Amino acid sequence: MAELRYVRALNQALSDAMAEDPSVIVFGEDIAAAGGPFGVTRGLLEAYGEDRVRDTPISEATIVGAAVGAAMTGLKPVVEIMFMDFVAIAMDAIVNQAAKARFMFGGQGSVPMVVRLPHGGGVSAGPQHSQCLEAWFAHIPGLKVVCPASVADAYGLMRAAIDDPDPVIMVENKALYARKEDVPDDLPAVEIGKARIARPGRDATIVTYGAALYTALEAADTLAGEGVEVEVIDLRSLQPWDEAAVLESLSRTHRLVVAHEAVEAFGIGAEIAARMADIGFDELDGPIIRVGAPFMPVPFAKTLEQGYLPDAGRVADAVRKTLA
Amino acid sequence: MPSSSAISPSKARPGARKGSNTPEALLALYRQMLLIRRTEERLSQLFADGEVPGFIHLSIGQEAIAAGLGSVLERKDTIASTHRGHGHALAKGVDLNGFFQEVMGRETGVCKGRGGSMHVADMSAGMLGANGIVGAGMPIAVGSALAHQVRKTGGVGVVFFGDGALAEGVLHESLNLSALWKLPVLFVCENNGWSEFSPTSKQFVAPLGKLADAFGIPAETIDGNDVEIVxxxxxxxxxxxxxxxxxxxxxxxxxxxxxxxxxxxxxYRDPAELKDRDKIDPLPRAASRLSVLGVSDAVLAALETEIMAEIDAATEAARAAPLPEFVAAQADVYTPAGV
Structure with missing residues (x-):
């Protein structure tokens, strides 16, 4: 066991993948010489050289488009878009090219590439540096979307994403980069599409992912003091998501809350709620309640952003409401 | 004519140029152009008859570019194409039967009928796909060239794009990145003067050559209807x-x-634009040159017969080929487990 930061776990995963497979290359804005704005790629240039670790100009559309072409020609590119918000410029390459290549070319080949997208608020970064846009990608057939919350999963999902033959959107919450955990020395890859029970409980289920996991766990602590034992499920993968694990938990607790930092309307939670209302209808003893950000851009001022981000109080209230 | 053009194909005299090609080499180029021309004429008829679904965009008149490029590329080289990409696919070596079956929406098509005319691709031939998005092939070719460079394949990435793509932002990004990284990539602009329904002269102000020059990339503008020059x-x-x-x-x-x-x-188009078509059409021009080089009319007639037989056979094979099944198509969205 050793203490490891989330950002170092990502870095280690990239380094281990590059050491094992010469076709893995990394490129993006300021990721080589400067080591990345959040330090995720620090040291890779020195270890693997400028052929495989490349600083790009500020050209998001071409960064991702080039990843598609490189992936079609024998490489496994991992590209970084500095803030998830900037991916709006690169959507054609992801949505029309990477996601569709396998299908529209009749399964001739896959496009093994990873697009790393740091998301999330809480640092007064304002409306264009804070958004959680993962639902956009989960809506597109052909893409996989993962969002690790724990340090072990940061490593394991990065390795799985790089190994995956299809394009994977790797969503990393900026607030988690500094997080520390004790983890085993030899971390395994984590299968894409499998959730984990982060806290077992019998009275209600909270389904969540990313940094909102810690909000949900805080709410579960509060509710435990009231005699309510909440089960918290960390989805880890959003596309595909572990429908069976959520249904299994619901079949024991009969109450469901879905919590995420992203805007609540038309979000990941809407999909989970709708599926469970369908396939889990007979298990439900209360309404499915979503907790997400309000329908507004992420605000800048501290007091405003505090009001915007879903907190443990709102998650606990949602559980109380479904139990009422 | 396109404002950026330094050359006026309409003034070129058929057969006047002394090319460096042997009769055999020029005949091979002519054959490739003729195959593309007759294929697209057949597709036009099949489309009118309702046998080709969707949209098709024909490159009739532009065959010299596909044939010329195809003749100098190797199998390992990779190309990214456009919605007007039938010629590029055939010239890069995509099988004629698989091509017809794709465009006619058959399970046995080169893309199993999932893509159609705008998405013909054959990874084994280095054809990374026609593309329904204007300009989208540029960064794909740049990335493919990056793979050639990193993997030291000795291969080259080529992107075909029309003058309508000049106003797309990815052109500028792709020129810059490829110059910055000295990537093995060739940008081929097929400048036909039209950006879909609008003249490019009313859409874009900078000549491509000057743009390339600004990025330090050597550029040449040529008569794209002379297959030998191409x-x-x-x-x-x-x-x-x-x-x-x-x-x-x-x-x-x-x-x-x-x-x-x-x-x-x-x-939206003045019919007079095409009145001197025979003088600039790449096929009669190449035929005249072949005549000058001593290739007889009988040889060209035999070639015509041979190509029409290939196209007839491909058409009949596509008509007889099975239609795709929905369930199997769904299985192609992601790579199956264990692959």
Missing amino acids: ADTAGRLVSEIRKGGGPRVLECITQRVRGHYEGDAQK
Whole structure:
């Protein structure tokens, strides 16, 4: 066991993948010489050289488009878009090219590439540096979307994403980069599409992912003091998501809350709620309640952003409401 | 004519140029052009008859560019194409039967009928796909060239794009990145003067050559309707790129004979633009040169017969081929487990 930061776990995963497979290359804005704005790629240039670790100009559309072409020609590119918000410029390459290549070319080949997208608020970064846009990608057939919350999963999902033959959107919450955990020395890859029970409980289920996991766990602590034992499920993968694990938990607790930092309307939670209302209808003893950000851009001022981000109080209230 | 053109194909005299090609080499180029021309004429008929679904965009009049480039590229080289990409696919070596079966929406098509005319691709032939998005092939070719460079394959990435793509932002990003990284990539602009339904002269102000110059990329503008000029120039540029010279830009001035898509009435276009078509059409021009080089009319007639037989056979094979099944198509969205 050793203490490891989330950002170092990502870095280690990239380094281990590059050491094992010469076709893995990394490129993006300021990721080589400067080591990345959040330090995720620090040291890779020195270890693997400028052929495989490349600083790009500020050209998001071409960064991702080039990843598609490189992936079609024998490489496994991992590209970084500095803030998830900037991916709006690169959507054609992801949505029309990477996601569709396998299908529209009749399964001739896959496009093994990873697009790393740091998301999330809480640092007064304002409306264009804070958004959680993962639902956009989960809506597109052909893409996989993962969002690790724990340090072990940061490593394991990065390795799985790089190994995956299809394009994977790797969503990393900026607030988690500094997080520390004790983890085993030899971390395994984590299968894409499998959730984990982060806290077992019998009275209600909270389904969540990313940094909102810690909000949900805080709410579960509060509710435990009231005699309510909440089960918290960390989805880890959003596309595909572990429908069976959520249904299994619901079949024991009969109450469901879905919590995420992203805007609540038309979000990941809407999909989970709708599926469970369908396939889990007979298990439900209360309404499915979503907790997400309000329908507004992420605000800048501290007091405003505090009001915007879903907190443990709102998650606990949602559980109380479904139990009422 | 396109404002950026330094060359006016309409003034070129058929057969006047002394090319460096042997009769055999020129005959091979002519054959490739004729195959593309007759294939697209057949598709036009099949489309009108309702046998080709969706949209098709024909490259009739522009065949010299596909044939010229195809003649200098190797199997390992990779191309990214456009919605007007039938010729590129055939010239890069996509099988004629698989091509017809794809465009006619059959399970046995090169893409199993999932993509159709706008998405013909054959990874085994280095054809990374026609593309329904204007300009989208540029960063794909740049990335493919990056893979050639990193993997030291000795291969070259080529992107075909029309003058309508000049105003797309990815052109500028792709020129810059390829120059910055000295990537083995050739940018081939098929400048036919039209951006879909609008003249490019009313859409874009900068000549491509000057743009390339600004990025320090050597660029040439040529008569894209002379297949020998295209083959000679492309051969030279590809050779320079293969030797590590970095990116090159090749602007081929040409003419779009048909509408933007089949069924386009082209009410926006002056019919006089095409009145001297025979003088600039790459096929009669190459035929005249072949005649000068001593190739007889009988040889060309035999070639015509041979190609029509191939196209007839491909058409019949596609008609007889099975239609795709929905369930199997769903299985192609993601790579199956264990692959």
